[in-house]
Amino acid sequence: MQGLMMDMPLLISTILQHAARHHGDTEIVSRRLEGDIHRYTYAQCEARARRMADALTRLGVHAGDRVATLAWNGYRHMEIYYAVGGMGAVVHTINPRLHPDQIAWIANHAGDSYLAFDISFLPIVEAIADKCPNIRGWIAMIDPDRQPASDKLANLINYETLIEGGSADFRWPELDERSAVALCYTSGTTGNPKGALYAHRSTVLHAYGAALPDAMGASARDSILPVVPMFHVNAWGIPYTAPLVGAKLVFPGAQLDGKSIYELFESEGVTYSAGVPTVWLGLLQHVKQNGLKFSTLKRTVIGGSACPPAMIRSFNDDFGVDVIHAWGMTELSPLGTLSRLQNKHMSLPEAEQQKILEKQGHVIFGVDMKIVDDAGSEIAWDGKTYGNLLVRGPWVIREYFRGEGGDPLEYDSEGRGWFPTGDVATIDADGYMQITDRSKDVIKSGGEWISSIDLENLAIAHPAVANAAVIGVVHPKWDERPLLIVVKRPGAELTKEELLKFYEGKIAKWWMPDDVQFVDAIPLGATGKILKTKLREQFKDYTLPTA
Ligand code: AMP
Numbered sequence: 107m108q109g110l111m112m113d114m115p116l117l118i119s120t121i122l123q124h125a126a127r128h129h130g131d132t133e134i135v136s137r138r139l140e141g142d143i144h145r146y147t148y149a150q151c152e153a154r155a156r157r158m159a160d161a162l163t164r165l166g167v168h169a170g171d172r173v174a175t176l177a178w179n180g181y182r183h184m185e186i187y188y189a190v191g192g193m194g195a196v197v198h199t200i201n202p203r204l205h206p207d208q209i210a211w212i213a214n215h216a217g218d219s220y221l222a223f224d225i226s227f228l229p230i231v232e233a234i235a236d237k238c239p240n241i242r243g244w245i246a247m248i249d250p251d252r253q254p255a256s257d258k259l260a261n262l263i264n265y266e267t268l269i270e271g272g273s274a275d276f277r278w279p280e281l282d283e284r285s286a287v288a289l290c291y292t293s294g295t296t297g298n299p300k301g302a303l304y305a306h307r308s309t310v311l312h313a314y315g316a317a318l319p320d321a322m323g324a325s326a327r328d329s330i331l332p333v334v335p336m337f338h339v340n341a342w343g344i345p346y347t348a349p350l351v352g353a354k355l356v357f358p359g360a361q362l363d364g365k366s367i368y369e370l371f372e373s374e375g376v377t378y379s380a381g382v383p384t385v386w387l388g389l390l391q392h393v394k395q396n397g398l399k400f401s402t403l404k405r406t407v408i409g410g411s412a413c414p415p416a417m418i419r420s421f422n423d424d425f426g427v428d429v430i431h432a433w434g435m436t437e438l439s440p441l442g443t444l445s446r447l448q449n450k451h452m453s454l455p456e457a458e459q460q461k462i463l464e465k466q467g468h469v470i471f472g473v474d475m476k477i478v479d480d481a482g483s484e485i486a487w488d489g490k491t492y493g494n495l496l497v498r499g500p501w502v503i504r505e506y507f508r509g510e511g512g513d514p515l516e517y518d519s520e521g522r523g524w525f526p527t528g529d530v531a532t533i534d535a536d537g538y539m540q541i542t543d544r545s546k547d548v549i550k551s552g553g554e555w556i557s558s559i560d561l562e563n564l565a566i567a568h569p570a571v572a573n574a575a576v577i578g579v580v581h582p583k584w585d586e587r588p589l590l591i592v593v594k595r596p597g598a599e600l601t602k603e604e605l606l607k608f609y610e611g612k613i614a615k616w617w618m619p620d621d622v623q624f625v626d627a628i629p630l631g632a633t634g635k636i637l638k639t640k641l642r643e644q645f646k647d648y649t650l651p652t653a
Contacts, residue, residue: 115282118188122152122349140248140252156189156192159192162272165243174213196288198213202227214237215291215298220241223247224247236258284306308500315501322344324378325351329377330379332344342432363392380407382411383414393425394424400426407429412562413464414563431444431463432467438499438503467538468537477491477531478516495541528544529544548578551584551587556616573628581650593625594624602621629641
């Protein structure tokens, strides 16, 4: 027997329509490349997105076509998300921090038909134009009077002029909810990047899941500023979750330094933010150096790489801001787990609560997870034994775009497919997951594993350390031993001996790094994560003193 409920497909256009109808005057505020602060409402955003969808239809963009963006977080980028996705085409957000050759490769692999860009990326666009013959036009996201000229771009279109030509009568089509809406390529630490192709259904379900109280806990009372870029897994879904709950949105544009972000936090009453640990390092430094406080910020999601416990404590103790440590992946849209306490934890001493909050967290409904040994057998949830982390759920990919890499899933005895994350983790009896390492980054010493994340977290807790990374270096006896690479805080004095002393009593003796190297900077990848591949390359001729 079938249920007798309305059959309404889960489409992203319905999210923005909902915001326009029911939170119509709620603001979207953006810092623009034009130099000013732009503000308008969800109602205006939805109207402009429809006009843009009509304009793109007139340009010959069809359902399923890919339209790329190279853009910061801003209202025009938001309009493109909804215009392109809502009309049935696919928005392909490209990370502008990649090398132009990689950008051209990705745009060609995706088969992009148009590319919309913030004019700060004009040099990139000019560098890739003749390598991307399928791109029929380049849309500059800027006021017409600031439109750049370029003799390298065959069809340079102005965003505002384009939208002017779109009809306000455009209506969102009723699409199949399983049709594609957005495409993101993984950071591709090995081999070529691979595309995760999200569906309307998976995106709407993810937006619901992300809004839950034990996930982001977003509401219409929030003013949300995503520092995480809209080209990094759709800013972790915030451009979908915020209108779904009717929250005010604040977009920081190109200015991601601590001072500019702090200014927006204060001027726009931001209650909620999200970003990778490296951006918060800069913000905390600015706020501490200038003796500032956050007057409205209540919580922030930190993820993308392990959030050092020292950062969680500093936000909490110094500023009264709750950190929600989260784990996810491009292949998971991206949310997988978040660390929030449960009823049974409320009576625990603070130090024990803190330990729970430092983990990558608990799944939300929509994601299931397990850890397995190398033979694929499930491992106990004892919080100690680690194994390969596998996940499944309606917002987890089942294969990569264009079938790249074949079938990525591992199948259990009941034939259900699980996505192997490439992460090594423990899960405790309460279901809280903790990442030990990326399987490629784990250090194998004498047949046992050492967690580089644990060693990095400890180093960062030292007051003289600005940033730290640990890599495994070949060792004749132990296979690999940990090398600690450190950036000191400006003006700080610190010796190798002092730093290693700091580790004493905090780790098993055999985890002690064999050496410390001080450097001026640690290479970061396009999404702000430490580039271990590059570090290993930098230290390939290095020999440990113990070797
Ligand atoms: P990406 O798809 O580029 O966002 O990278 C996903 C990977 O980032 C995961 O597989 C993890 O290795 C890493 N990652 C994400 N969040 C965390 C976290 N909170 N702690 C440790 N690693 C993380």
